Amino acid sequence: MTKADRIVSGGTVLLLDEKETVIRDGAVAIMGDRIAAVGKKAEIEAGYASGEIIDAKGGLIMPGLINGHTHAAMTCFRGIADDLPLMDWLNNYIFPAEAKNVNPELAYWGSLLACAEMIKSGTTTFCDMYIFEEETARAAKQAGMRCLVGEVLFDFPSPNCKSPEEGLAYTKKLIEKWAGDPLVNIVVEPHALYTCSPSLLKSAKSLARSYDVPCAVHLLENRAEEAQLREKFGKKASHFLHDIGYLDEKLIAFHCVCLDDEDIRLFRDHGCKVVHNPESNMKLASGVAPVVEMLAGGLAVGLGTDGCASNNNLDLLQEMDTAAKLHKVTRLDPTVMPAETVIRMATSAGARVLGMEKTVGCLKPGMKADIIIIALDKPHLTPMYNEYSHIVYAAGGADVSAVLINGRLVMHDRKLLTIDEDEVMKKTREIAVRIWSSLRKGKH
Amino acid sequence: MTKADRIVSGGTVLLLDEKETVIRDGAVAIMGDRIAAVGKKAEIEAGYASGEIIDAKGGLIMPGLINGHTHAAMTCFRGIADDLPLMDWLNNYIFPAEAKNVNPELAYWGSLLACAEMIKSGTTTFCDMYIFEEETARAAKQAGMRCLVGEVLFDFPSPNCKSPEEGLAYTKKLIEKWAGDPLVNIVVEPHALYTCSPSLLKSAKSLARSYDVPCAVHLLENRAEEAQLREKFGKKASHFLHDIGYLDEKLIAFHCVCLDDEDIRLFRDHGCKVVHNPESNMKLASGVAPVVEMLAGGLAVGLGTDGCASNNNLDLLQEMDTAAKLHKVTRLDPTVMPAETVIRMATSAGARVLGMEKTVGCLKPGMKADIIIIALDKPHLTPMYNEYSHIVYAAGGADVSAVLINGRLVMHDRKLLTIDEDEVMKKTREIAVRIWSSLRKGKH
Numbered sequence: 001m002t003k004a005d006r007i008v009s010g011g012t013v014l015l016l017d018e019k020e021t022v023i024r025d026g027a028v029a030i031m032g033d034r035i036a037a038v039g040k041k042a043e044i045e046a047g048y049a050s051g052e053i054i055d056a057k058g059g060l061i062m063p064g065l066i067n068g069h070t071h072a073a074m075t076c077f078r079g080i081a082d083d084l085p086l087m088d089w090l091n092n093y094i095f096p097a098e099a100k101n102v103n104p105e106l107a108y109w110g111s112l113l114a115c116a117e118m119i120k121s122g123t124t125t126f127c128d129m130y131i132f133e134e135e136t137a138r139a140a141k142q143a144g145m146r147c148l149v150g151e152v153l154f155d156f157p158s159p160n161c162k163s164p165e166e167g168l169a170y171t172k173k174l175i176e177k178w179a180g181d182p183l184v185n186i187v188v189e190p191h192a193l194y195t196c197s198p199s200l201l202k203s204a205k206s207l208a209r210s211y212d213v214p215c216a217v218h219l220l221e222n223r224a225e226e227a228q229l230r231e232k233f234g235k236k237a238s239h240f241l242h243d244i245g246y247l248d249e250k251l252i253a254f255h256c257v258c259l260d261d262e263d264i265r266l267f268r269d270h271g272c273k274v275v276h277n278p279e280s281n282m283k284l285a286s287g288v289a290p291v292v293e294m295l296a297g298g299l300a301v302g303l304g305t306d307g308c309a310s311n312n313n314l315d316l317l318q319e320m321d322t323a324a325k326l327h328k329v330t331r332l333d334p335t336v337m338p339a340e341t342v343i344r345m346a347t348s349a350g351a352r353v354l355g356m357e358k359t360v361g362c363l364k365p366g367m368k369a370d371i372i373i374i375a376l377d378k379p380h381l382t383p384m385y386n387e388y389s390h391i392v393y394a395a396g397g398a399d400v401s402a403v404l405i406n407g408r409l410v411m412h413d414r415k416l417l418t419i420d421e422d423e424v425m426k427k428t429r430e431i432a433v434r435i436w437s438s439l440r441k442g443k444h
Numbered sequence: 445m446t447k448a449d450r451i452v453s454g455g456t457v458l459l460l461d462e463k464e465t466v467i468r469d470g471a472v473a474i475m476g477d478r479i480a481a482v483g484k485k486a487e488i489e490a491g492y493a494s495g496e497i498i499d500a501k502g503g504l505i506m507p508g509l510i511n512g513h514t515h516a517a518m519t520c521f522r523g524i525a526d527d528l529p530l531m532d533w534l535n536n537y538i539f540p541a542e543a544k545n546v547n548p549e550l551a552y553w554g555s556l557l558a559c560a561e562m563i564k565s566g567t568t569t570f571c572d573m574y575i576f577e578e579e580t581a582r583a584a585k586q587a588g589m590r591c592l593v594g595e596v597l598f599d600f601p602s603p604n605c606k607s608p609e610e611g612l613a614y615t616k617k618l619i620e621k622w623a624g625d626p627l628v629n630i631v632v633e634p635h636a637l638y639t640c641s642p643s644l645l646k647s648a649k650s651l652a653r654s655y656d657v658p659c660a661v662h663l664l665e666n667r668a669e670e671a672q673l674r675e676k677f678g679k680k681a682s683h684f685l686h687d688i689g690y691l692d693e694k695l696i697a698f699h700c701v702c703l704d705d706e707d708i709r710l711f712r713d714h715g716c717k718v719v720h721n722p723e724s725n726m727k728l729a730s731g732v733a734p735v736v737e738m739l740a741g742g743l744a745v746g747l748g749t750d751g752c753a754s755n756n757n758l759d760l761l762q763e764m765d766t767a768a769k770l771h772k773v774t775r776l777d778p779t780v781m782p783a784e785t786v787i788r789m790a791t792s793a794g795a796r797v798l799g800m801e802k803t804v805g806c807l808k809p810g811m812k813a814d815i816i817i818i819a820l821d822k823p824h825l826t827p828m829y830n831e832y833s834h835i836v837y838a839a840g841g842a843d844v845s846a847v848l849i850n851g852r853l854v855m856h857d858r859k860l861l862t863i864d865e866d867e868v869m870k871k872t873r874e875i876a877v878r879i880w881s882s883l884r885k886g887k888h
Contacts, residue, residue, distance in 0.1 A: 075823075075826070075827075076827065078826075078827065078828075078829075078838060079828065079829050079830050079833035079834055079837060079838060080829045080830075082782070082783060082833045082837060083768075083778060083779055083781075083782035083783060084778065084779060085778065085779055086778060089778070113823055113826060116823040117823040117824045120822075120823060120824070121824070223776075279769060282769035282770065282772055282773040283768075283769050283772060283773075283778065283837070284772075284778055285772040285773055285775070285776045285777050285778040286773070287773065287776065288773060311837065312834075312837040312838045313824045313837070313838045314824065315824065315840070318762065318765075318840070321762075322769070324527075324727070325723060325726035325727050325766070326726065326773075328726055328727060328728075328729040329725060329726040329729055329731065329732060329770075331729070332667075332730075332731065333729050334528065334530060334533070334728055334729040335527055335528060335529055337527075338526070338527035339526060339527060377869070378564075378869075379519075379557055379560040379561040379564060379865060379868070379869065380561045380564070380565070380757045380758065380759065380841070382519070382522075382557060382869045382872055382873060383519075383520065383872050383873050383875070383876030384522075384523065384876075385522075385523050385524045385876065386524075386526070389523035389526045389756065390523055390756075393523060393526060393727070393755065393756035393757070394522060394523060394752075394756045394757045396759070396762070396840050396841070396842060397824070397840070398840060398842030398843075399842075421823060424823070425821070425822075425823065425826045428826055428827050429826060429827050431827070432827030432828075432829065436829060
């Protein structure tokens with residue numbers, strides 16, 4: 001009998017593999033940071049001896065969720081301003097609040113709060129763009145979360161970097177420091193085409209290429225940006241990106257609300273990746289990304305929550321529900337974006353988008369053990385005819401009962417094992433008092 | 445010192461009164477089934493002695509939510525079929541499943557399961573349309589929930605009533621039986637204009653008038669219905685309703701996706717009420733109701749989840765989030781449907797829609813004590829700048845910690861006090877096995 005470190009046992013296992021395998025009364029054996037075997041509970045328990053059994057009886061066992069785009073530390077600005085015209089929201093609330101308050105302390109505690117929230121709603125990997133990302137990496141490491149993080153780069157100074165050069169140098173240091181880390185991965189992240197000069201964009205891509213890491217950018221989030229970029233470049237944004245050598249398999253583009261059919265073909269031909277953020281796009285009134293067309297065109301599309309100032313939570317289960325429904329009503333077709341498709345976006349396809357498809361996103365032997373359990377023994381999840389349907393249309397983040405990342409149990413019975421929840425809430429509440437006071441001062 | 449039966453004490457109280465009063469460190473004193481006083485904790489505790497203190501420290505205290513349209517017993521069909529073309533979904537799943545399985549047992553246990561789910565997500569009042577509504581009334585009474593329930597009426601036989609006459613007689617019995625009940629109210633409910641003859645519609649309205657109860661109907665849920673009705677009547681549905689004397693303050697119309705500006709004026713002039721069901725409209729790809737125009741036009745609009753076959757849960761907090769975001773993206777305007785507006789739809793405006801504005805929907809002395817507490821001490825609700833924003837954009841049903849209806853505590857620390865949760869889940873799971881087997885048999 002082989003020795004496993006732990007066995008997640010007794011629930012229905014959704015593998016999210018190519019065959020959409022579902023194993024009822026199943027189990028997953030874990031050795032170290034990896035999945036050793038997936039199968040029927042009886043078989044796994046006959047083949048593996050384990051010191052630790054994690055009981056998933058009556059629950060769903062599935063791959064951890066992948067949040068393809070967020071700004072973790074912005075939990076500190078959750079709900080600070082809503083329902084405002086975009087420019088009022090940005091110029092009178094978000095930008096001044098950030099300029100006056102973002103420092104390493106906010107970045108660390110805000111990111112740790114985001115990790116707490118993400119783990120508690122089933123997310124095991126997140127892709128982040130913000131300021132002082134060394135702190136976000138530290139927080140993720142503390143939380144035991146997998147991540148792909150990058151310092152935001154733009155032409156103007158940030159609270160962390162006085163110039164684009166400093167931003168690039170900071171990013172390079174991040175890449176070198178975290179190289180080979182089992183959880184923390186680095187991405188080069190120019191903010192957007194309207195905030196970065198072509199020269200900065202090219203330097204960023206060149207940095208990413210030299211270390212073979214992904215390069216990610218906000219792209220075509222709304223019509224105003226589309227018009228602005230066409231005016232700025234005298235051509236379509238996708239043509240500009242093509243001309244400066246951006247289109248490749250390592251490009252991750254966030255939002256892409258205004259991608260047209262030709263852009264989708266161009267992205268497909270070059271293997272570019274997209275992250276869809278439906279709730280943020282709805283709340284900021286950005287528009288509806290053509291995700292149905294992207295998927296039909298063969299693009300890899302992941303799912304993200306965006307930051308807490310524009311959502312205002314990091315619950316990917318809720319985001320899946322919204323994604324499935326939004327495209328149905330937009331196209332007046334109830335068959336588009338079925339449950340399986342949106343679950344893929346938050347698991348296996350999401351992993352492909354981040355270049356992690358050989359690591360996470362499905363439950364197969366050899367993959368890293370990033371696993372969540374969803375408890376089904378609740379009125380709103382009763383009865384159950386179809387697991388996929390329940391995950392997307394009935395469950396919410398609060399239904400996640402246990403989370404393993406890289407083979408390690410980070411939440412059990414909804415209790416976080418790597419984060420002091422009370423401490424992180426206390427710290428971020430103190431930071432919020434300072435933020436609110438800084439905004440009020442600015443108004444006098 | 446006056447004696448109160450109980451005091452909900454120590455949280456931030458949102459009154460949802462005309463002045464949008466918010467009382468920090470507040471309390472609500474309850475005598476019998478009514479609110480005796482709302483104020484600062486110190487004042488209330490100085491003025492009222494109470495045997496029972498319900499501690500809401502660090503939480504939000506607000507009026508219970510009002511689900512303006514659902515089919516409670518359809519919890520038994522939750523997730524039985526999704527992502528299908530409408531006619532396939534209806535004709536091959538929902539209708540056969542209902543025809544073969546709906547009986548008083550399913551209606552009772554399915555409704556009780558819905559009550560469990562609704563209480564656990566903060567709903568204290570629901571408006572229901574289904575079959576065997578005596579059982580739904582019984583379940584609501586058992587759960588201690590406030591409701592407005594009506595037997596569905598149409599031209600063809602239902603599992604309960606062989607003819608429209610039987611349906612009307614059954615409704616009349618319901619009205620007489622439940623007259624004067626503190627929780628259960630009855631509504632006359634012709635299903636829709638495409639399933640009811642003009643004669644049945646007129647008899648239904650006449651019955652409602654003779655007992656002075658509301659009359660409610662599905663209306664203009666999608667474009668196909670709009671076209672069908674125009675063809676059937678040779679005029680707009682709203683004109684037809686006007687001509688047969690339907691338009692008055694007691695009319696509650698569900699969905700109204702295809703209401704145009706003239707319809708909205710006509711509805712406003714006659715005081716008709718509307719219930720908006722955004723998630724169902726999205727999932728079934730029905731379209732986006734012109735709620736922004738309805739509100740601008742002065743209509744009273746409530747919020748509903750619709751049944752569990754088309755949502756697939758009864759979580760009004762999630763429904764508020766979706767409502768706020770859907771209209772923003774549809775109109776490409778982030779200022780429409782602000783948080784306060786959608787909270788109104790689920791509380792004070794929702795009460796007006798159901799004719800209960802003198803009873804529930806806001807926290808004022810003299811109103812019935814339907815009160816919920818939302819626990820805020822959680823990562824995804826931290827920090828907090830604005831209570832309204834958190835309710836709509838960050839909270840979910842699972843954040844509701846306690847619920848009082850008609851002065852009675854029906855949930856405390858998330859434990860249901862009126863329903864045996866395990867029993868209702870066991871019963872509905874047994875019913876679901878029979879439903880699934882009946883569908884599989886039908887396919888051979």
